[in-house]
Amino acid sequence: MKKITIGLLGFGTVGCGVASILINNRYDINTRTNTDLSIKKALVRNLLKERPYCEGIQLSDNPDDIIKDPDIDIVVEVMGGIEPARSLILAALNNGKNVVTANKDLLAVHGYELFATAEENGRDLYFEASVAGGVPIISAIRQSFTANKISSLIGIINGTTNYILSAMTDQGRDFSDVLLEAQEMGYAEADPTSDVEGLDAARKLAILSSLAFNTRVTFNDVFSEGISKVSPADIKYAEELGCVIKLLAIAKNQDDGIEARVHPALLPKEHPLATVNGVYNAIFVVGDAVGETMFYGKGAGSLPTGSAVVSDIVEIVRNMTAGSEGSLNCNCYRNYPIKSADSFTTGYYIRLKVKDEPRVFATLALFFAEAGISFNSIIQKPRSNKNAEIVLVTHPCKEGQLRQALDSLNSYSKLDKIYNVIRLETNEI
């Protein structure tokens, strides 16, 4: 059996998951790959910290011990963050190592440079764990769907926000209340900005849409809006409208370019993504040959992410055995323009409060008519005070049209308040 040696950059949650899988499933993994796989070294910050699954692994706080070790065939970067991860991966590739990374932050910004370096060196750079750990969506797009032109993908790819929205939906609780609980349970970080504002999902969407459309999409190309303004009232109205509210990551390949956006959206209950709850992730992909497909699983966690890292290691081992490393790297042979937010066409849910007087509804209907927007549904409930809460759901329109209607509304003396404006995702059903 050929011996394959691995070096870890980082030995935190994911590194530990990788080590435990390689120990616990050693017989199966070695038999399946016909190789003897083991971790030789791991880069850590604190050499003295107690850690599980580190028996037989040399710990070091000097990255050179790993990326320059001639014994090491595969470097696994699970430290996260941009630097020093970027420099270390580049150095490892330049030193002839194959690399596995779980680092979405890095790939979403510096992916191009990393893949170019891998290609120059004829090495593999694999990254299944960077998006939705337990869901093998990267290999599905890169390998299983090679026959297809992918027209769109919609993902629930941030577990924190999906956990929060699921709990708000099930229990009718407030955003801030559930966020606090999620932080206590370790589902949300102390600074939750990246998850809650959709930035984490935007990074993952940049990676997925580059792969799906064979064109370069980076973090800055993705429009993103978070979930902090979603209220239990919105969720209840959505329910009445036959929808759930999810933080969706949506990418579409359209005639005028690539649309890539992350935002909360009303999604019809019949959509396969609508029942994806809690910390689960799922990605709904539409290809011209395969039709509608969906992939579902855990998005994070030591073992699911470790499973993705080890599947990448195994792929690289197979390539090493065949001598075919470097054959499946960046494949951005298209150069599509990226659409800006004002050209997105979606339906909108608008919840507002107006004076409950004659002519008021007619006037606000006129504002939308003047902007060329028509309605899909309207909810107005009887109220006891002098204000009426109204929910308007529009047919798809351009963001510019909506802004015109909202501007008219905002300058209208009978308007009390616009509570919220949330997009609707219905096209793909």
Place this chain on the structure above:
Amino acid sequence: MKKITIGLLGFGTVGCGVASILINNRYDINTRTNTDLSIKKALVRNLLKERPYCEGIQLSDNPDDIIKDPDIDIVVEVMGGIEPARSLILAALNNGKNVVTANKDLLAVHGYELFATAEENGRDLYFEASVAGGVPIISAIRQSFTANKISSLIGIINGTTNYILSAMTDQGRDFSDVLLEAQEMGYAEADPTSDVEGLDAARKLAILSSLAFNTRVTFNDVFSEGISKVSPADIKYAEELGCVIKLLAIAKNQDDGIEARVHPALLPKEHPLATVNGVYNAIFVVGDAVGETMFYGKGAGSLPTGSAVVSDIVEIVRNMTAGSEGSLNCNCYRNYPIKSADSFTTGYYIRLKVKDEPRVFATLALFFAEAGISFNSIIQKPRSNKNAEIVLVTHPCKEGQLRQALDSLNSYSKLDKIYNVIRLETNEI
């Protein structure tokens, strides 16, 4: 660009799908693989029949024209059936061709021989299209989940029965009525036995469980029971119990062996498979590292199945470029025993009619108690005549225990009729 030449054995629905994808997405597929892929010849029964997408393809009714053509690198078997498909695939492999097949009937029975022949010849034998066409479940198990010990998989892998059960559920219609409609719409064959009796799903389950557990499971090892006895009344009671009725294909790796069974089952509505309706397929897989995952898509049809065939062709092309054909074939390095039906442990739903008299319920409860079976739920509705319809749902028990209780019931003078006995699938939630 390297030229890769394909020969088709069969040019029906799937062959046509393959040809159309290779024409319509030619630029993308060739760029992604850096090769020039084309179909040179196709084996057909009727040379004179008009067919779309056959331009530039030489039609022949002599298989030797394809399997002995030295230009042809990859033979794609999409003719179906056991013979002559088996002999032709063996001959193609022995002639040094790589092979893609969509033939579940053949693989579920003769898989071992075919893979052994591929291995002897150092050739690839790929078969993504043999199970759930649009769902890349084969590569998910073989590649994405290599890090895992898979403990179970549950699939909805027969579109015909899922269409029938979905329509019965949505519209409250009878089995035979919906079957007729499905036949008219082309969703069910003139002789529906293979689909309706669960044989088709059993063949696919044999393939999936061999891969998932690395042990040999063939069609004869799979217990199967069809859906023809499921009635609208059962579906309605299931609904009351918070369940749907689906034809499930279930495989579990247990301490005492492999359990592989296909049968209708009550499945709780919260299960991710419960919302898989119509002709869609889905497979729910549990691995020790990755946790619960699900893959969803179209199970059949010209283009979804064609997409799977072309993804296999592309994988083989990548292997050919690397010179690594024959590295990912049969991997049955385990030799687990196969469990027989009497050792299955499941819950049961039993719908029966008894005389509505004192002591009757106590007596039948005693029959179950004597067999060591306890109840999960009981439904008895007020009736106008002298008989009472009762639904009993048991906690998991062995099939032998259930048989004992049913024997006692059957010899009980107050029993009017046992309408139906259906298993319950709840363990995996």
